[in-house]
Amino acid sequence: MRKLFVIMPIGIKSDMSGGPERSSTNFDTVYETLIKPAALASDFSVLRIDEVVTSGTVSDQFLQELFTADVVVADVSVPNPNVFYELGIRQAMGTGPTVLIASSPANLPFDIREQRVFFYDLTTLNKSLKALANLSKVLRATSETR
Numbered sequence: 446m447r448k449l450f451v452i453m454p455i456g457i458k459s460d461m462s463g464g465p466e467r468s469s470t471n472f473d474t475v476y477e478t479l480i481k482p483a484a485l486a487s488d489f490s491v492l493r494i495d496e497v498v499t500s501g502t503v504s505d506q507f508l509q510e511l512f513t514a515d516v517v518v519a520d521v522s523v524p525n526p527n528v529f530y531e532l533g534i535r536q537a538m539g540t541g542p543t544v545l546i547a548s549s550p551a552n553l554p555f556d557i558r559e560q561r562v563f564f565y566d567l568t569t570l571n572k573s574l575k576a577l578a579n580l581s582k583v584l585r586a587t588s589e590t591r
Contacts, residue, residue: 447588449489450510451480452531453520470522470548470567479565480518480546483580487588489516511535516587521557522548529554542587546580 454472476493484491497506511517511534519532535543545557549564563583565576 446490447488447515448513449484449491449516449518449584450514451476451484451491451493451518451520452507452511452528452535453480453493453518454523454525454528455493455495458523458525472520472522475520475548475565475567479576479580480520483577483584484518486577486581487584489584489588507531508534512538512540515541516584517541517543518546518584519543520546521553521562522546522551524552524554532557544583544587 453476454470456473457469457471459469481491492510494503494507494510497503497510499506511531517535519528519535521528521532532543532545545560545562547553547562547564548567551562551564553562563580565580569576
């Protein structure tokens with residue numbers, strides 16, 4: 446089975462943009478209701494770093510996963526240093542495709558603004574299968590190009 450590794454914030458995080466429309470996102474919900482089901486529907490085994498159950502250092506573990514994953518999904522909805530660090534490593538390695546996703550609207554940094562980002566709508570995430578179907582389609586197409 447093909448392997449998908451997910452890099453994203455864990456738990457509830459603020460937008461951190463400092464603007465008046467500051468909001469919070471439960472990334473565990475995004476993972477459980479969007480990313481994981483889309484990965485499984487696309488015949489991937491899926492793993493997020495907090496699901497690793499072996500002993501060792503977290504940095505060694507995420508490096509191993511970034512290097513060996515067939516596809517990596519990175520949620521860049523909020524400016525999370527760990528996500529951007531791991532994304533930079535994956536892209537520098539060049540070992541396989543990386544799919545960027547973000548909640549709409551997202552204020553993306555200029556470094557990744559020109560890359561293709563697949564947006565999902567948090568307000569309809571639990572009510573609609575559209576985001577799930579779209580991500581599944583992207584994952585299938587991405588893995589076929591490899």
